[in-house]
Amino acid sequence: MSFLSRIMVLKSRAHLSTGSRRSTAASGDATFEGVGKRKAAQARNRVGLIIVGFVAVYGVIGGRLVQYGMAQPEITSSIMPADRLMASRPDLLDRNGEVLATDIRTVSLYAEPHKIVDADEVIEKLATVLPDLDARSIYGKLSSKSHFQWLRRQLTPKQQSQILALGIPGIGFRPEKRRFYPGGATAAHVVGHVNIDNRGVAGMERYVDSQGLADLAAVGMTSDQPLEPVRLSIDLRVQSIVREVIYSSIDKYQAVGAGAVVLDVHTGEVIAMASAPDYDPNTPAAGAEEGWLNRMSNGTFEMGSTFKAFTTAMALDSGKVKMTDSFDARFPIRIGGFTIKDFHGKGRMLTVPEVFQYSSNIGTAKMADVVGIEGHKEFLTRLGLLTRTQTELPEVAMPSQPREWKKIHSVTISFGHGVSTTPLQTAVAVAALVNGGKLIPPTFLPRTRDEADLVAQRVMKESTSEDMRFLFDWNATKGSGKRALVEGFNVGGKTGTAEKVVNGRYSNEKNFNVFIAAFPIHEPQYAVLTFIDEPKTGEGGxxxxxxxxxxxxxxxxxxxxxILGVKPRFGEDGSALLVSY
Incomplete structure (x- = not known):
């Protein structure tokens, strides 16, 4: 091969070698750039996945929070939702705005047994604050498998702080409202009381629930917002006086019970009513044995000679007897194997005022006989003495009467034996005797005269009522009511001494004594009834x-x-302004 040919071959190889190196370098650069792009894309994808994951997680958490916020609180065991536990009751006020009952905030102690490690230790610690704790009962609660148990309701703030200081796991407090009665037992039987869950169970507290509060509470529509107060007809000042008088009388006359009521004769408003023994509604369980019985409205008794007022009014209203008539009271009445005689017999003819003054059983029985059995029964029914009294107070007893009225029944009922009524309904009938002859249902809520006229029923002539006012006045000044007189206030009334039935027989040793009165009798504004049960003595022995x-x-x-605004009158015509003592 020539030299020139060799040179051409070498050039050709060199050219090929250079192209190959260039091709290899270009391929390497492309490969490096592709790997970088893939890694960047992968990083972006991973960040995106992390972001999506975080959004999903926090979205679920946020959704659950919204769900929990909108969900109703669960009721565990016997516990109620907080707003139900704190539900308000309306305050009860007297006619002048004085508070008779109100709500106060308190807390109750509960346990979550599943969080309790050592029940005995918990009981020992709690006993240092609550020494009256029933250890056996509490142990059973703490050892149960439930998630909630009440341990003690309505703690004092001091007890709560002391228990908090013990630092017991699994123990907590729930807010509640407790009913508080500032006057204690002063108006116990009128106001009533509530149970541990703040629900009315007696008196006007129960009445308030019956007007819809209990139904609202049952469906969860009550709240902790204050409610409009309920004003009662009671005057707390007079109520306090009445209660003090009946309790002092129990001590003075050695009796087992007593009661009294003051009633507005023109509106039917009960201004004051008390029955003893009573109880403190702040601790109602302490009076459960006998204090819960409201003898004024839920006890029935034979009213003795006070019924002679109704018999006399019946005879006069019938037109068959006049004030000037006389009745022969010389001889006892023998009927059905019984002998009817007078306690303080005069042994002579008695006029109608004298029959009333001397409380003659014989004269009164003869007046009833003039009217007749059916007329007698009808008149007492008209006065509301044979039917249940309609009023707001839930505790009202049904009066008793003979299943079949015969002449012997009419005779004995005429002077107060054979029919048992409540003292309250007797006082209501007395109001009708003196207010012009209108029977007005009693009320424990404020009522005007115009409102009273809408529910009043005329049960006798105005002239009959006028005659009865005269007889009440006559008896108070000349008869058995002298010890009820109050200088300047012209009190009129009638006594009633009834022997109580013991083992089916009337006892000479046990009396139920009553006095019915109205004042001022010339223009009556208020009726008053008092009773004393089984007194052993009295004024003068x-x-x-x-x-x-x-x-x-x-x-x-x-x-x-x-206090009631009654103006005194002195002198025979009431014109004297001062009186010397």
Whole structure:
């Protein structure tokens, strides 16, 4: 091969070698650039996945929070939702705005047994604050498999702080409202009380629930917002006087019970009503044995000679008897194997006022006989003495009467034996005797005269009512009601001394004494009824109504008449302004 040919071959190889190196370098650069792009894309994808993951997780958490926020709280065991536990009751006020019942905030202690490690240790610690704790009962609760148990309801703030200081795991507090009665037992039977869950179970507390509050609570529509107060007809000042008088009378006359009511004769409003024994509604369980019985409206008794007022009114209203008529009271009445005689017989003819003044059983029985059995029964029914009294107070008893009225029944009922009524309904009938002859249902809520006229029923002539006012006045000044008189306030009334039935027979040793009154009798504004159950003595040593029930009326009127706005009148015509003592 020539030299020139060799040179051409070498050039050709060199050219090929250079192209190959260039091709290899270009291929390497492309490969490096592709790997970088893939890694960047992968990083972006991973970040995106992380972002999506975080959004999903926080989205789920946010959704659950919204769900929990909108969900109703669960009720575990016996616990109620917080707003139900704190649900308000309306305050009860007297007619002048004084608080009779109100809500106060408190807390209750509960346990979550599944979080309790050592029940015995928990009981030992709690006993240092709550020494009356029932250890056996609490142990059973703490050892149960439930998630909630009440341990003690309505703690004091001091007890709560002391228990908190113990630092017991699994123990907590729930807010509640507790009913508080500032006057204690002063108006217990009227106001009533609530149970541990703040639900009314007696008195006007129960009445308030019956008006729809209990139904709203049952469907969860109550809240912790304050409610409009409920004003009662009770005057707390007079109520306090009445309760004090009946309790002092129990001590003074050695009795087992007593009661009294003050009633507005024109509106039917109960201004004050008390029955003893009573109880403190702040701790109602302490009075469960006998204090819960409201003898004024839920106890029935034979009212003795006070019924002679109704018999006399019946006879006069019938037109068959006049005030000037006389009845022969010289001889006892023998009927059905029984002998009817007078306690203080005069042994002569008695006029109608004298029959009333001397409380003649014989004269009264003869007046009832003039009217007849059916007329007698109809008149007492008209006065509301044979039917249940309609009023707001839930505790109202049904009066008792003979299943079949015969002449012997009419005779004995005429002077107060054979029919048992409640003292409250007896007082309502007395109001009808003196207010012009209108029977007005009693109320424990404020009522105007116009409102009273809408529910009033005329049960006797106005002239009959006028005659009865005269007889009440006559008996108070000349008969058995002298110890009820209050200077300046012209009190009129009638006594009733009834022997109580013991083992099916009337006992000479146990009396139920009553006094019915109205004042001022020339223009009655209020009726007052007092009773004393089984007194062993009275003013001057006796134990008849004129010696114990009548002085109770005097005490109540003398202390409350001015409070009620009754103006005293002195002198025969009432024109004297001052009186010397």
């Amino acid at each position: 006796g134990r008849t109504a004129g010696l114990n029930a009548a002085p109770m009326v005097q005490d109540i009127i003398s202390r409350s008449a001015a």
